[in-house]
Amino acid sequence: METRERARLSAYWRSIAREFTPSAPPSSLLVTHLLPERPAFVRAVGEVTNLRAVLPKPKSVHAEAKREIEARFAVDELSRERFADPETALGYLETRAAGEPVVLLDVGGYFAPSLDELCEKFSGTVLGVVEDTENGHKRYAERDRLPCPVVSVARSPLKEPEDFLVGQSVVFSTEALLRGRGDILHGRPALVLGFGKLGSSIARLLHAKGVHVTVYDIDPVRRAQALSQGFGVARDRDAALKSAGLVLCATGALSLRGEDFTELKNGAFVATVTSSEDELELSGLPDGYRKTTAADHITRYETTGHYFYLMNGGEAVNFLHGASVGPFIFLVQAEIIAGVHALAGGGLDATLHEISAADRSRIAATWLHYYNER
Incomplete structure (x- = not known):
């Protein structure tokens, strides 16, 4: 990041911190x-709270960003297992913030x-x-009761630009991987599973690139929305899987x-x-499939009479190219x-x-x- 951009970003976060620093900052x-732009946000969290630990999502760690954060804050390993067991989770929280008022800042419902x-x-x-994400929002919403308040930003209007641009970055990375092995998007019918904010963005951009797009969503309202926007809508999900040359999973839950x-x-x-832990049940793949490397970040799964390709090991494909949304x-x-x-x-x-509209x-x-800029 250029010096001028760093200065502008620092000034922005100072203004946000002045507006929203609690009178008694919690831990x-x-x-x-x-990601590369994330240290500025982490420092801002450190301004408005006593930041006891940063837990990076394991498949999206930029080495330089991690080094920058480690110079100021504790950085611990994140896994579903750490917080799936209540006693383990409690022991961890006690080691980091014993006796303190604490806010848990989540991405994906880990807590x-x-x-x-x-x-x-x-x-x-x-x-x-x-909570920041749609799949995390669902993890908290599906509980019979909550033991504390949960503030979700997953469905905020302020998140819509990010969701739209993430959809674009997914298509960019998918196309880049295909081109890296001498292939292209065109002529490969696409099936988009999930027509939420990310899925609809992906579908629109694929369509703009001349790709034939079919959509499937478990919600009939979203299927109707997709149809109204000119997309093919699968009546039968299983039949759609059999004819798609490219399947993009954007449900925020288990897709395949x-x-x-x-x-x-x-x-x-x-x-x-x-x-992949959210979208794909790779552990349920039938016995007999062999896994080989087909190209950079493309894995071929093959058994007698059948083969398919998985991009980026099933992890978010856009993180291969920084997942930047500016x-x-x-x-x-x-x-x-x-x-x-x-x-x-x-x-x-x-x-x-x-968060309130104000x-x-x-x-x-x-x-x-x-x-x-204007």
């Missing part, structure tokens, strides 16, 4: 993608399985959770079970927009900090919440002050 644990234990037995106080892979058209490519990411990152402010202020009941307006106005 925090931060789950995050550690959801152990949240009851953390709220009931932690020696300090869990003030609440701020083990048995689904056997239904793929020979030579089909599969790519995802989130981690300065628009700073909008939702600021909303995460506003979520900290809301939780630290108290008064929220133990349900799902969103706070979103303040964030957008601040962002425009620094990033609207």
Whole structure:
């Protein structure tokens, strides 16, 4: 990042911190993608909270960004297993923030399985959770009850620019991998599983590139939306799998079970927009499939009479090229900090919440002050 850009970004975060620093800053644990632009956001979290540990998403760690963060904050390994077992999760929280009020900043619902234990037995106080993603939002929303407030920014209007641009980056990376092995998108019918904000962005960009796109979503409302926008909509998901040359998984949940892979058209490519643990049941792939490297970041799975290709090992394909969405990411990152402010202020009941429209307006106005060039 150029010196001028660093200065502008620092000024932006100083303004956000002035607006949303709690009167009594809590401690925090931060789950995050550690991409090249992320240290500025991490430092901002450190300004408004006592940041006790950064937990990088394991498949999206930029080495230089990690070194920069490690110089100022504790960086710990993140895994689903660490927080799936309540006792293990509780022990970890005690080592980092014993006796303190703490906010858990989440990306993907990592704290959801152990949240009851953390709220009931932690020696300090869990003030609440701020969740960034749609699949994480669902993990908290599907619980019968919540033991503390959860502020979700996953469905915020401020996240829409990020979602649109992530869709573009997914298509860019998918096309780059195909071209890297002498192939192209055109002539390869695409099936997009999931027509939410990411899936719809992917479908629109593929269509703009001249690709024949079919959409499937479990929600009939979204299927109707896809049809109204001119996309083919699969009546039968399994039949659509058999005819697609490219399958893009954008459900934010389990898209393909083990048995689904056997239904793929020979030579089909599969790519995802989130981690394989969320979208793909690779462990359920039937016995007999052999795995070989077909090209950089493309794995060939083959058994007698059938083969398909998996991009980036099933992890989010756009992270191969930085997954950058430019300065628009700073909008939702600021909303995460506003979520900290809301939780630290108290008064929220133990349900799902969103940031107020007034706070979103303040964030957008601040962002425009620094990033609207006209």
